[in-house]
Amino acid sequence: MSGHSNYEPKTGFEKWLDTRLPIVRLAYDSVVDFPTPKNLNYWWTFGGILALMLGVQIVTGIVLAMHYVPHVDYAFASVERIMRDVNYGWLIRYMHANGASMFFLAVYIHMFRGLYYGSYKAPREVLWILGCVIYLLMMATAFMGYVLPWGQMSFHGAVVITNLFGALPVVGPSITTWLWGGFAVDDPTLNRFFSLHYLLPFMIAGVVILHIWALHVPGNGNPTGVNVKSKEDTVPFHPYYTVKDGFAISVFLIMYAAFVFFNPNALGDAVNYVQANPLVTPQHIVPEWYFLPFYAILRAVPNKLMGVLFMGGAIAMLFILPWLDSSKVRSMRYRPTAKLFFFIFVLACLILGYCGGHLPDDKIIPKLTTFTLMDADMNSMVWLSRIAALYYFAYFLVVLPVLGLIETPLPQPESISSPVLSHPANAPSGAAASPEKRG
Amino acid sequence: MLRQGFALAALGLAFLSGSAVAATTMEEPKGIHWSFEGPLGKFDQAQLQRGYKVYREVCSSCHPMNLLHFRNLGDKGGPFYDPKYPNPNNNPRVKAIAKDYQFDDIDSDTGDVVKRPGVAADTFPKPFPNEPAARASNGGALPPDLSLMAKAREGGPAYIYSILTGYETAPAGLTVSPGKYYNPYFPGDLGSFWKGVADKTPAGGFIGMPPPLADGKVTFDDGTKSTVANEARDVSAFLAWAAEPKMEERKSFGLAAMIYLIIFSGLLYVSYRRIWRNVAH
């Protein structure tokens, strides 16, 4: 958005269009000529991967909607009809189901990249917040989408999550009834979830456009966290990053294809192949893997309302992150102490996910009983998730605010193009040894 | 390296977070190999035919398969597929099987309910007209639909095989509920039925189905020995096909896709390195 456009329409048609709707110019400026830092590593390819996965989900979803019937008596059978009778229906269904998991995998890597390299810091706060909005919309879309096949987990998962709203004081039960459209999760609920599941991805697409717009104002961040100083720090997006992103996408597709074609049900739950029965609850209600960390936080808190608030709070932390981190240094490459806390944070998120997949009373070390603290044995998933959740909140509310004030960062390079090896005679003053050290 | 490791660990997490329920126990399904396992596996058509026979002669008296139609038996990859009849509606074996059953129909002149012989488009017949009838005939238990059973249980066909071959006499100290049968491969919580040492509670549970198979119960047309193990193996393979008739097509498409993607990635990598050759980054 900032600066001069180098687009020169060549053909008569291009010139005619450019004076009426400069859309080719916009595309040229955004993805062909756009000056991009030349030092981006592979963690930066996940934005492109996410754009692809959004497209894949929308296309496969629209096609599935041609065959799916959003009624409690037909939903399950219509999905099986897609799997058995619709030409290539099995492919489209497995692509959509596994595509959701791949979408979340990519978004988590994309978010962790943002946390590590300080992509949320000024002037990119709005970019970060738009990303959080996309993440929220993704979670809502995925939740509603999982209900649609109307299997046992679809139904009972919907029951659990919609019942959470009942925890809100005064208005809670009314909101839950309003969400259900009845006295329980039933046909009205399914029908409206289908409508909203179809709608939300297009809202995601709109926010993605804002997200890319917000990115293009300051330009991309880069692994050093140092601003682009001159054109020599950049390369045009095409062909340098179109091809690099293309390569990363094709490697990602290999993993996606491995799931779709050779293990399509690995990330799902077998019990969802049983048709929903409101009168029988499955042994073990578990959300899909990408929700497990939040599920763990929800169950870690002994009080229903507080659990909901903490679960929401965990997501709210992301929104206020730009104002929590006090460090003037963007990239954790040059913040060795913060880097350590970051890796522990990643570990805490993985632990929360692990706990979310188990029953709260399951033992961490099997067969070992220690002492009971409050409501559960110390050797239990619920206590492990409490510790991990505590670290999760502490990372945002204590570590990041405090660390920025007290840590001594490593010297950062003067610019992206700084020499790889510094020579004392040539290095600009202040640059210490190996400023471009990979970290 | 470490960062890549974390990305992979996040994926591996998915595999770790399977259910690990404290009180419910069961024996792990028996390790058994199938012709259709692995990325290049295929169904064995003769096995599917034998398995269908077991289903039809033993299981179908109680268990419906409402998602299967007779024509599916003649689909590509199915038990009675014949390349001469790409349209299963014309397949003579499929039509013969369908004709064995009578289905309700409306007389177009009088409007009365009459019976007509089945056609390829009909679904497998229901053993009971509705759920209460099914429960009444089975001591209150509902025999589940088997169309998706091989995907609806952890362990899939191995789980089904283990249950069918795993019936044991209950160990002394275990009080079996009336009308139920002890099976170590069926999930259950037997703590309250066990009078022995608490941490030696037998794994498994009580299943409402009596042992359905017996040696010699189903005669196989191709001469395969009719043992419980063979019957169980064949019907489990048949159920695996019934749950996912497109499995072979999926794997062959997948092989082509993977080869293509690997080559494509190689091309893109070389293209990428060529473009970036002279840029320090």
Next chain:
Amino acid sequence: MRGRGFLGFVPLQVEFRRIRLPEAHSGVLGGSKTGRGVSAPPPQPKGSFKVADTVVGANPDPHASGEDPNRRDFIHIAAAVAAVGAVGGLAWPFIDQMNPAGDTLAQASIEYDLTKVADGQQVVVKWRGKPLFIRNRTGKQIADAIKDDHADMRDPATDESRHKPGKAQWLILIGTCTHLGCVPTVGGGDYGGWFCPCHGSVYDTSGRIRKGPAPKNLEVPDYTFLSDTKVKVG
């Protein structure tokens, strides 16, 4: 830079062109090439500084002649072709899924027991979502139809061509008027064939259009006799 390439050799002309590039013009972010000391590094022995070529090679101006050697490299064309191939290969399932599914195709053929149709009567059966006329013609109806074989009509056809050999008694037609799709009534019209009440099309006892706006005769579907009394349509 030698040795950085994936392949063993480096085309010499690539480096030549790179060195001859013009200087950077003002770009999006402004600033001149010679900013602070860093962007114009002093000459260094090759190998210790990767940056020497960067300054000149970083922003090839795509409009300068001979500037973008990458464009012509075979590998990029191959990769682009592979990408198009992947998209095309994946497009087919998405197109084919809209074709009739397995269960729809299963309804595609029906078998009918002709003993249910009395002499001179017609039965209407639903086939592929449309009405199907199965008419048991009387001798007189057959004779009338043959008599008119060469009469003046919009869509000439002999009666023989509209039934199976030796089975003149059985006329099986799709019961949709070829004008705008209404279902004609049996026995009406001047010829005792069919009459379409919507716009007055008249068909004879062979289902041929004789009067009215319909352009073609009633369509004869694919069918075979499985036996004298059983017919399979579709």
